[in-house]
Amino acid sequence: MSPKFGTSGLRGLVTDLTADCVADHVGAFIASCDMGSGLYVGHDLRTSSPDIADMVTDAACARGVAVTYCGPVPTPALALAAMQAGAAAVMVTGSHIPADRNGLKFYTPEGEITKDHEAAIVAALGAPTPDVLPTDMIRVDGVAQAYMDRYITGFADALQGMRIGLYAHSAVGRDLMDFLLTRLGAQVIMLGRSDEFIPVDTEAVSAPIRAQLQAWAAEHGVDAIISTDADGDRPLVADETGAIVVGDVLGQITAGLLNAATIVTPISSNTGVEQGGHFEKVVRTRIGSPYVIAGMAAHPHRVVGYEANGGFLLGFDATGPTGPLPQLLTRDAVLPILACLAAARETSVSALVSRQPARFTAADRLQEVPTDQSAAFVVGLRGDADQRAAFLAPFGAAEQAVNTDDGLRMTLANGRIIHLRPSGNAPELRCYVEAETTAAADEMLSQGLAQLRGVFMSNVRHC
Numbered sequence: 001m002s003p004k005f006g007t008s009g010l011r012g013l014v015t016d017l018t019a020d021c022v023a024d025h026v027g028a029f030i031a032s033c034d035m036g037s038g039l040y041v042g043h044d045l046r047t048s049s050p051d052i053a054d055m056v057t058d059a060a061c062a063r064g065v066a067v068t069y070c071g072p073v074p075t076p077a078l079a080l081a082a083m084q085a086g087a088a089a090v091m092v093t094g095s096h097i098p099a100d101r102n103g104l105k106f107y108t109p110e111g112e113i114t115k116d117h118e119a120a121i122v123a124a125l126g127a128p129t130p131d132v133l134p135t136d137m138i139r140v141d142g143v144a145q146a147y148m149d150r151y152i153t154g155f156a157d158a159l160q161g162m163r164i165g166l167y168a169h170s171a172v173g174r175d176l177m178d179f180l181l182t183r184l185g186a187q188v189i190m191l192g193r194s195d196e197f198i199p200v201d202t203e204a205v206s207a208p209i210r211a212q213l214q215a216w217a218a219e220h221g222v223d224a225i226i227s228t229d230a231d232g233d234r235p236l237v238a239d240e241t242g243a244i245v246v247g248d249v250l251g252q253i254t255a256g257l258l259n260a261a262t263i264v265t266p267i268s269s270n271t272g273v274e275q276g277g278h279f280e281k282v283v284r285t286r287i288g289s290p291y292v293i294a295g296m297a298a299h300p301h302r303v304v305g306y307e308a309n310g311g312f313l314l315g316f317d318a319t320g321p322t323g324p325l326p327q328l329l330t331r332d333a334v335l336p337i338l339a340c341l342a343a344a345r346e347t348s349v350s351a352l353v354s355r356q357p358a359r360f361t362a363a364d365r366l367q368e369v370p371t372d373q374s375a376a377f378v379v380g381l382r383g384d385a386d387q388r389a390a391f392l393a394p395f396g397a398a399e400q401a402v403n404t405d406d407g408l409r410m411t412l413a414n415g416r417i418i419h420l421r422p423s424g425n426a427p428e429l430r431c432y433v434e435a436e437t438t439a440a441a442d443e444m445l446s447q448g449l450a451q452l453r454g455v456f457m458s459n460v461r462h463c
Contacts, residue, residue, distance in 0.1 A: 074232030154320025160185030214242030247310025
């Protein structure tokens with residue numbers, strides 16, 4: 001299957017991300033988008049990432065663009081450094097997908113690419129390399145310092161006395177996170193560091209990882225366990241028992257701590273943000289950070305954005321517990337982690353979560369489902385009420401409402417929700433659910449995945 005270009009970039013099998021493929025997409029990005037003062041390039045810790053980063057730099061230098069190679073660095077740290085330099089950026093990462101895959105994320109000097117940028121890049125694919133003088137690449141270290149400094153200023157000593165487990169796995173920002181948590185006053189216990197790549201999906205945490213988090217919490221007596229995905233733009237937080245705090249609840253907590261007025265979040269995020277009544281306006285979008293960013297631009301009053309995966313976007317110059325926190329219009333994992341820990345310091349993470357509206361989401365995915373097959377299935381459900389009724393029968397409640405803005409989102413008469421959505425840039429079918437308790441959400445998710453496995457049993461591998 002050839003690489004797919006979708007939300008914020010390109011993804012595909014490593015074997016398909018050839019030098020020609022990478023050069024074509026980088027060339028189209030350069031031809032169609034503002035490069036500002038040049039191009040910053042970084043990568044995650046996948047085995048394939050350094051070689052693909054070399055392909056990116058070679059392609060950009062061949063097109064006369066000044067390239068700054070930053071090495072392994074979290075995506076939001078790379079984006080911040082590039083924006084401060086007035087430069088574009090390319091991050092080599094496959095985020096949460098398995099190690100046999102990888103990808104590219106693209107940033108203009110203003111931040112993540114928009115849907116208009118995506119369309120322009122696709123239109124520019126296949127163009128010949130212009131006849132220009134090539135440039136040389138420069139290597140720099142320490143591009144994450146400004147990223148760390150913003151949190152040292154905004155959260156100085158905010159974690160004093162806390163005991164935090166850091167699930168390091170193969171996250172590119174693990175050492176930076178260790179430094180930051182310690183600098184903010186926490187005692188850090190390093191857990192699960194790996195030299196081999198581990199794909200951690202913070203929106204669909206696997207059962208073995210959940211069990212490991214609970215075991216670590218019991219063994220080490222921590223106040224919380226935190227982590228990120230591979231490239232550091234999605235957070236993972238577990239409470240003092242090892243129970244995961246889902247990303248949209250982290251978003252609500254963070255928005256409240258920052259005194260945000262406007263929330264922009266996809267339809268897959270839980271409805272507690274409306275039910276809590278703490279914010280002046282809640283704007284719902286399709287799934288994907290480009291849609292969230294567009295919504296933030298349209299509603300700029302003290303605006304923040306977040307996704308169900310926990311990635312948080314700060315759209316105004318806010319104030320943290322101890323100092324200013326400048327805006328950062330790219331998905332970020334560190335801000336929601338620190339906001340949750342700081343807000344829970346005098347109580348506990350579980351107590352903090354219990355004060356949120358009783359709406360909880362869960363999500364997982366079926367992998368290796370060809371996009372055309374999953375899309376055809378969802379389209380069939382959309383158009384056939386009887387087929388939907390049969391699919392929903394195991395959930396014990398009839399359909400009350402249907403939303404087709406992004407995939408198929410079905411609200412049941414008991415207020416629970418099940419949402420099916422084919423991935424735009426990976427062979428996956430996503431299943432999102434919402435219920436009034438975490439146990440009910442987990443049960444619904446299990447039922448939903450069982451239904452889907454029955455449909456795609458012949459060609460689905462579920463992880």
